[in-house]
Every structure is written in C-alpha cells, then in structure tokens.
Amino acid sequence: DAMVIQNPRYQVTQFGKPVTLSCSQTLNHNVMYWYQQKSSQAPKLLFHYYDKDFNNEADTPDNFQSRRPNTSFCFLDIRSPGLGDAAMYLCATSWGAGQVRGEQFFGPGTRLTVL
Amino acid sequence: GENVEQHPSTLSVQEGDSAVIKCTYSDSASNYFPWYKQELGKGPQLIIDIRSNVGEKKDQRIAVTLNKTAKHFSLHITETQPEDSAVYFCAASSNTDKLIFGTGTRLQVFP
Numbered sequence: 001d002a003m004v005i006q007n008p009r010y011q012v013t014q015f016g017k018p019v020t021l022s023c024s025q026t027l028n029h030n031v032m033y034w035y036q037q038k039s040s041q042a043p044k045l046l047f048h049y050y051d052k053d054f055n056n057e058a059d060t061p062d063n064f065q066s067r068r069p070n071t072s073f074c075f076l077d078i079r080s081p082g083l084g085d086a087a088m089y090l091c092a093t094s095w096g097a098g099q100v101r102g103e104q105f106f107g108p109g110t111r112l113t114v115l
Numbered sequence: 116g117e118n119v120e121q122h123p124s125t126l127s128v129q130e131g132d133s134a135v136i137k138c139t140y141s142d143s144a145s146n147y148f149p150w151y152k153q154e155l156g157k158g159p160q161l162i163i164d165i166r167s168n169v170g171e172k173k174d175q176r177i178a179v180t181l182n183k184t185a186k187h188f189s190l191h192i193t194e195t196q197p198e199d200s201a202v203y204f205c206a207a208s209s210n211t212d213k214l215i216f217g218t219g220t221r222l223q224v225f226p
Contacts, residue, residue: 004158031212042204042216043159050212090158094212102147102208106158 003027004107006091012113013081021076021110023091030097032074033104034066035090043090049074050096078112086114117142119207121217128195129225136220138205139187145207148188149214150179153202163190195224 005024013019023032030051035043047056049068063085065077078085091107118141128134138148146167151159165172165179165188172179176195181188192199202221206214 006158040202040219040221042219045213048212055212092158096212101210102212102214103149103161103164104214105161106151109156109158111156 004091004093004105006089006107006110008110009108010111010113012115013078014115015083016080019078019081019112021078021089021091021112023074023076023107024072025091025093026072027093027105028071029093029095029105030071031094032068033090033092033094034064034074034076035092036085037088037090037109046076081112081114083114086112088112117145117207117209117215119205119215119217121205121220123220124218125221125223127223127225130195130197132195134190134192134195134199134222134224136190136203136205136222137187138189138207138217139185140207140215141186142207142209142215143186144209145186146210147208148179148181149206149208150177150190151204151206153204153219155201159204192222195222197224197226200224 007022033048034046037043046060067075088109090109092104094104120139149164152162153159176193178191202219204219205217
C-alpha cells in the first residue's frame with residue numbers, strides 16, 4: 001500500500017563522507033521533490049524533477065545533487081556532508097498537470113545524522 | 116516572493132474542544148491551499164485541501180475555509196482527540212509545482 005517509499009529511514013554518516021538517499025514511488029507521478037526539514041521548521045525545497053527536467057532552488061548548496069534515472073526512482077546525493085546537513089530529508093511526488101496539480105504526497109523521510 | 120504566515124505557532128486544547136489554525140498568503144495568484152499533518156518522526160500527510168473556486172470544504176471533523184479577498188484560509192478541527200496532536204502546516208501554490216509552506220502549528224490535545 002506504500003506510495004512514496006524512502007530508504008533508508010535512518011542514515012548515519014561521517015563528516016565529509018558522501019551519502020545517497022533514495023526515494024521510489026508507485027503513483028506514477030511525473031514530479032518528484034526533495035525537501036530538507038530541520039527540527040520545528042517547515043520543509044525546505046531543495047530541488048524537483050518535472051519528468052526528466054531538473055529544477056534547482058537558488059539557495060540549494062552545490063553539495064546537494066540529485067538523479068532521477070526513471071519515473072519511479074529519485075536519489076539525493078550529499079557529496080560532503082557537514083554537521084549542518086543533519087536533518088530529515090523528505091521525498092514527495094505529485095502530478096504536474098490537470099485538476100489535481102499541486103497535490104504533493106510525502107514519503108516517511110530519512111533522518112540523517114552526521115558524526 | 117510568495118510568503119505564507121501561520122498562526123498560532125502552538126495551540127493547546129482540551130479533548131472535545133475545537134481548534135482553529137489560520138494562514139495568510141501574499142500572492143494573489145495562489146489557487147491551491149493544502150493542509151498537512153506531521154506526526155513526530157514521520158512525513159507530512161495531506162489531510163485536506165481547497166482550491167480557489169470554493170470557499171469551504173469539509174471532511175468529517177476537519178474543515179477548511181478560504182477568503183480570497185482577505186487572502187487567508189483556516190483549518191478547523193472539531194471534537195478534537197488526543198490523536199490529533201501533531202504539527203500542522205498550511206501551504207499555498209499558484210499554478211506551479213511548488214508549495215510555499217507556513218511555519219507550522221504544534222497542536223496538543225489534552226485528555
């Protein structure tokens with residue numbers, strides 16, 4: 001029944017050691033998003049894919065990269081994690097057109113700890 | 116750019132009472148307004164949404180109202196239960212694929 005799946009749910013990495021978070025969806029949505037959420041704050045959009053078109057937010061650090069090899073999967077790569085990158089990372093999906101445009105469905109998140 | 120303000124930041128109510136959370140948006144082109152509930156350690160869950168062509172929408176104990184003239188929308192939860200305790204986020208969107216989130220309201224329902 002899971003619609004947006006994130007793996008792993010908890011990730012521990014060392015300062016500067018690259019890490020990859022993954023997201024998959026069974027909804028066949030054409031838009032996939034990555035958000036960063038720190039404690040007691042709203043989710044902050046890092047980037048999103050509209051089909052294969054990548055859309056980066058202006059204030060997303062270069063340290064964050066993303067890949068979308070197909071409709072179902074999207075990856076978040078953090079090249080050199082710093083202590084400030086410790087957060088919950090949320091993946092979301094939506095239809096990019098039609099009457100339901102804008103409805104975003106979130107995964108359970110990956111809690112990243114940086115030691 | 117687009118901004119969404121949300122109040123209050125914390126809200127405590129007795130079980131059975133009603134809870135109201137209010138949001139104001141700045142972009143008059145906004146036409147989609149979802150509400151998300153986020154429990155501790157989980158992702159946000161869409162609980163109700165409204166589009167600009169209606170003024171009110173209800174789903175059992177929750178309802179959302181929209182005042183386009185004043186550019187504000189509200190979430191109403193009636194007969195609150197302890198399991199309603201969570202952080203609630205409002206958001207707004209204007210024919211784009213991006214949501215602008217409010218700052219969140221931590222709702223606590225005491226038995």
